[in-house]
Amino acid sequence: MAKEITAQQEDYSQWYLDIVKKANLAANSKVRGCMVIKPYGYAVWEKMRDDLDRRFKETGHQNAYFPLLIPKSFLSKEAEHVEGFAKECAVVTHHRLMNDPDGQGVVVDPDAKLEEELIIRPTSETIIWDTYRDWISSYRDLPLLINQWANVMRWEMRTRFFLRTAEFLWQEGHTAHASQEEAVAEARQMLEVYASFAEEILAMPVYKGEKTAYERFAGAEDTYTIEALMQDGKALQAGTSHFLGQNFAKAFDVKYLNEKNKEEYVWATSWGVSTRLMGALIMTHSDDEGLVLPPRIAPTQVVIIPIPKPNEEIDAVVAKIMEELKALGISVKYDNDRKRRPGFKFAEHEMHGIPVRLALGKRDLANGQIEVARRDTKEKMSYPLEGLAENIKNLLEEIQSNLFNQAKARLDQGTHIVNNWEEFVDVIENKGGFAYAYWDGTTETELKIKELTGATSRCIPLETPTGAEEVAEPKCVLTGAPAKARVLFAKAY
Amino acid sequence: MAKEITAQQEDYSQWYLDIVKKANLAANSKVRGCMVIKPYGYAVWEKMRDDLDRRFKETGHQNAYFPLLIPKSFLSKEAEHVEGFAKECAVVTHHRLMNDPDGQGVVVDPDAKLEEELIIRPTSETIIWDTYRDWISSYRDLPLLINQWANVMRWEMRTRFFLRTAEFLWQEGHTAHASQEEAVAEARQMLEVYASFAEEILAMPVYKGEKTAYERFAGAEDTYTIEALMQDGKALQAGTSHFLGQNFAKAFDVKYLNEKNKEEYVWATSWGVSTRLMGALIMTHSDDEGLVLPPRIAPTQVVIIPIPKPNEEIDAVVAKIMEELKALGISVKYDNDRKRRPGFKFAEHEMHGIPVRLALGKRDLANGQIEVARRDTKEKMSYPLEGLAENIKNLLEEIQSNLFNQAKARLDQGTHIVNNWEEFVDVIENKGGFAYAYWDGTTETELKIKELTGATSRCIPLETPTGAEEVAEPKCVLTGAPAKARVLFAKAY
Numbered sequence: 014m015a016k017e018i019t020a021q022q023e024d025y026s027q028w029y030l031d032i033v034k035k036a037n038l039a040a041n042s043k044v045r046g047c048m049v050i051k052p053y054g055y056a057v058w059e060k061m062r063d064d065l066d067r068r069f070k071e072t073g074h075q076n077a078y079f080p081l082l083i084p085k086s087f088l089s090k091e092a093e094h095v096e097g098f099a100k101e102c103a104v105v106t107h108h109r110l111m112n113d114p115d116g117q118g119v120v121v122d123p124d125a126k127l128e129e130e131l132i133i134r135p136t137s138e139t140i141i142w143d144t145y146r147d148w149i150s151s152y153r154d155l156p157l158l159i160n161q162w163a164n165v166m167r168w169e170m171r172t173r174f175f176l177r178t179a180e181f182l183w184q185e186g187h188t189a190h191a192s193q194e195e196a197v198a199e200a201r202q203m204l205e206v207y208a209s210f211a212e213e214i215l216a217m218p219v220y221k222g223e224k225t226a227y228e229r230f231a232g233a234e235d236t237y238t239i240e241a242l243m244q245d246g247k248a249l250q251a252g253t254s255h256f257l258g259q260n261f262a263k264a265f266d267v268k269y270l271n272e273k274n275k276e277e278y279v280w281a282t283s284w285g286v287s288t289r290l291m292g293a294l295i296m297t298h299s300d301d302e303g304l305v306l307p308p309r310i311a312p313t314q315v316v317i318i319p320i321p322k323p324n325e326e327i328d329a330v331v332a333k334i335m336e337e338l339k340a341l342g343i344s345v346k347y348d349n350d351r352k353r354r355p356g357f358k359f360a361e362h363e364m365h366g367i368p369v370r371l372a373l374g375k376r377d378l379a380n381g382q383i384e385v386a387r388r389d390t391k392e393k394m395s396y397p398l399e400g401l402a403e404n405i406k407n408l409l410e411e412i413q414s415n416l417f418n419q420a421k422a423r424l425d426q427g428t429h430i431v432n433n434w435e436e437f438v439d440v441i442e443n444k445g446g447f448a449y450a451y452w453d454g455t456t457e458t459e460l461k462i463k464e465l466t467g468a469t470s471r472c473i474p475l476e477t478p479t480g481a482e483e484v485a486e487p488k489c490v491l492t493g494a495p496a497k498a499r500v501l502f503a504k505a506y
Numbered sequence: 507m508a509k510e511i512t513a514q515q516e517d518y519s520q521w522y523l524d525i526v527k528k529a530n531l532a533a534n535s536k537v538r539g540c541m542v543i544k545p546y547g548y549a550v551w552e553k554m555r556d557d558l559d560r561r562f563k564e565t566g567h568q569n570a571y572f573p574l575l576i577p578k579s580f581l582s583k584e585a586e587h588v589e590g591f592a593k594e595c596a597v598v599t600h601h602r603l604m605n606d607p608d609g610q611g612v613v614v615d616p617d618a619k620l621e622e623e624l625i626i627r628p629t630s631e632t633i634i635w636d637t638y639r640d641w642i643s644s645y646r647d648l649p650l651l652i653n654q655w656a657n658v659m660r661w662e663m664r665t666r667f668f669l670r671t672a673e674f675l676w677q678e679g680h681t682a683h684a685s686q687e688e689a690v691a692e693a694r695q696m697l698e699v700y701a702s703f704a705e706e707i708l709a710m711p712v713y714k715g716e717k718t719a720y721e722r723f724a725g726a727e728d729t730y731t732i733e734a735l736m737q738d739g740k741a742l743q744a745g746t747s748h749f750l751g752q753n754f755a756k757a758f759d760v761k762y763l764n765e766k767n768k769e770e771y772v773w774a775t776s777w778g779v780s781t782r783l784m785g786a787l788i789m790t791h792s793d794d795e796g797l798v799l800p801p802r803i804a805p806t807q808v809v810i811i812p813i814p815k816p817n818e819e820i821d822a823v824v825a826k827i828m829e830e831l832k833a834l835g836i837s838v839k840y841d842n843d844r845k846r847r848p849g850f851k852f853a854e855h856e857m858h859g860i861p862v863r864l865a866l867g868k869r870d871l872a873n874g875q876i877e878v879a880r881r882d883t884k885e886k887m888s889y890p891l892e893g894l895a896e897n898i899k900n901l902l903e904e905i906q907s908n909l910f911n912q913a914k915a916r917l918d919q920g921t922h923i924v925n926n927w928e929e930f931v932d933v934i935e936n937k938g939g940f941a942y943a944y945w946d947g948t949t950e951t952e953l954k955i956k957e958l959t960g961a962t963s964r965c966i967p968l969e970t971p972t973g974a975e976e977v978a979e980p981k982c983v984l985t986g987a988p989a990k991a992r993v994l995f996a997k998a999y
Contacts, residue, residue, distance in 0.1 A: 052568035075545035089611040104600040108661040118582040
């Protein structure tokens with residue numbers, strides 16, 4: 014690696030940008046706010062996608078694909094939705110270019126103006142519910158459990174790799190149900206799916222909770238969220254699941270005949286995670302040497318480096334090791350490039366966050382052992398060649414747990430039970446992390462807290478954070494009015 | 507199934523539409539020319555995608571993702587490319603809507619006009635080569651072997667499910683090489699990958715060939731194609747692979763330092779297949795009872811139906827059969843719905859093209875056997891329960907071969923060696939299929955043939971079709987001028 018990266022302590026934002034670039038995760042494009050996801054970044058995203066897709070299918074969902082473009086009028090049909098999504102968006106107004114009559118190049122053909130403008134989907138509730146009207150007529154058609162993997166676009170003014178880009182990749186589940194109870198259960202089930210994925214695969218502990226009315230998805234009755242804590246003390250919303258009530262069914266006139274042959278509006282949910290998870294992953298585990306990937310999400314789990322160069326003897330031993338590792342389902346690469354020195358390779362694989370590095374030289378061979386380096390703790394050890402694959406498998410599991418435990422300790426230490434405004438401000442301005450505080454239930458108070466400290470309400474957690482005891486007659490941390498809920502506040506991405 | 511479908515003989519186009527709708531493959535949307543891919547259709551596409559993706563990775567390619575939107579000026583940089591792609595396309599001109607000051611709903615905000623219009627990608631050569639300039643500087647960066655799975659948009663006036671839609675899903679490979687030889691070899695390798703996929707998985711035999719200059723991709727030096735023959739005698743281009751020379755490297759200034767430290771332009775290829783393959787698949791095997799799927803592309807390979815209803819005894823035997831089938835990697839469903847009768851289920855699974863149907867009743871159980879129905883030949887047989895899974899596995903392989911052999915016989919019989927214009931016209935106007943004929947090498951002749959008969963040049967095949975003998979001093983079938991090549995002509999989708 015030619016250049017080192019900025020230290021986290023020095024400038025966390027710059028460190029993040031450096032990681033994205035140096036670990037070959039993404040690059041800027043010439044299109045405002047749109048990034049290119051590079052092969053290594055895309056390989057990590059593919060692993061996320063495949064694991065999530067398996068979980069969606071296991072819970073009975075099927076994939077489908079709906080149009081990219083949404084007629085402008087669709088957006089206006091659900092009153093809150095249009096406020097949330099119809100503002101900053103890409104608008105298609107014409108369907109043809111023509112040669113520039115006055116010069117080189119092409120210009121928009123004024124005769125090819127669309128009768129109705131089309132919007133590049135910022136989210137697909139409207140086009141999907143317009144379709145569901147044709148698909149649902151009786152209770153026998155329900156539940157309808159559909160997911161879509163797609164690109165979406167929101168015209169963001171200030172963009173940041175993965176965390177906020179004009180175009181991003183995501184999945185959006187859109188389900189239709191015969192009853193409110195079933196729809197709420199679905200929204201909560203998908204919250205659990207997201208939380209398990211985040212914790213088991215990304216080794217990223219999260220709070221599961223409910224959003225306040227102000228922070229809800231535009232058009233939802235309830236929004237559930239998983240919230241993670243980044244290394245710099247800021248929160249990150251990593252996935253959301255919405256109970257949409259009958260709002261979209263009413264807006265798009267989707268009714269069904271129930272078992273008593275009576276017409277009713279359908280109940281809905283939607284839920285999504287996006288390439289934003291890539292940003293969350295980076296800011297949960299990585300360090301000043303580069304990316305750190307939990308083994309379960311690493312495209313390559315083990316890399317083997319010959320010391321100082323490949324030769325016949327080393328190649329033969331490596332071939333056997335690779336075969337044994339692959340037989341255990343471990344992904345492994347042999348970096349046998351003769352043009353680059355081991356030191357260079359070590360730094361490069363560290364930058365890419367490969368969980369385990371094996372190095373094999375003459376002396377190791379003589380001793381029947383191999384050098385093993387962990388990316389997470391940077392420990393180096395010698396393992397016997399005998400029984401290596403099984404030991405590496407255990408080591409990968411140990412690394413996965415260690416990364417989760419580290420992040421969990423950070424989340425726990427970063428969650429502060431605050432009892433008064435002074436403590437609240439101290440957490441938000443000095444300590445960082447979550448302030449768990451009573452709130453009077455009004456949007457005014459939320460907005461005032463944001464104005465005063467920059468912190469937003471992240472969620473009302475479904476399970477009480479460790480160490481928080483219930484208070485009799487609790488009062489709002491800002492106004493002192495009787496509290497309606499206890500909320501995790503934080504500065505957030 | 508409530509209604510039957512139109513017979514192929516009666517109206518092939520209507521038959522196709524009926525299959526798409528009744529087999530739940532796709533549906534119309536409110537957006538002009540854009541379809542919804544329904545869950546069953548998407549499941550078939552996912553199987554295509556996964557198999558192709560595996561083949562791309564095995565040949566050293568990596569996936570990445572590039573922006574959906576392309577600045578208008580990019581399209582003009584490659585002179586032929588702009589002629590081919592900058593005409594009918596979706597143009598984004600604004601980035602904001604606002605509440606309509608005069609009424610309900612939203613209108614385009616005139617203050618949010620983009621400085622430069624953006625085009626929804628019709629294909630991504632331009633945005634990708636603009637990116638490659640930053641990624642390639644030396645021969646060490648080559649070859650660059652990248653693929654993208656994406657949605658693209660071409661503003662088609664007359665659309666048809668899967669075959670021609672404004673938005674469609676595809677993959678586009680874009681590779682960069684240090685030499686012409688290597689790039690040509692890559693383009694031909696990917697042609698082979700497409701052909702093997704079509705034949706091995708879709709059971710769809712194809713001609714591999716080269717396009718004439720007139721039929722080439724806009725911006726290519728050579729276009730390779732796989733051409734299949736549909737049941738109605740029309741050809742279908744099922745995949746193309748292009749050698750792009752240095753055209754895009756020159757248009758986007760992508761150079762590399764060779765091993766002698768001299769700067770050279772990079773050589774390029776691109777290659778793609780799309781959801782069009784779904785149309786090809788339908789029109790290769792299906793019949794008047796509905797879709798027919800080769801086992802290797804069927805989301806469900808075997809369905810089991812209890813006669814007349816599920817009961818404890820049947821359920822127990824079915825559970826064991828399913829376990830054994832799954833252990834052999836066979837996908838199987840038990841249709842134990844009590845509300846629908848066997849006859850209804852039979853028709854429905856036939857419509858969906860499930861390759862093998864098993865039916866199990868009291869008498870079968872008593873005899874230790876099960877009824878087996880093949881979707882391809884409609885044969886019904888009894889198999890002993892003992893050793894069933896292994897026999898079903900063999901049957902699925904037999905069905906796969908049978909479907910390929912049937913389609914191959916049709917392709918062979920539908921390929922006519924023609925020696926004069928009368929025979930040519932007879933093939934195109936009466937017999938259908940390919941006319942393999944000598945051609946003088948001029949675009950004028952190609953266009954004249956199209957004007958006179960509606961047939962287009964499909965390809966100059968890489969291997970001579972069976973039965974064609976070489977002619978000394980061959981003459982063009984239309985003009986009688988000395989022939990430059992022997993071409994497969996046909997009416998085409």
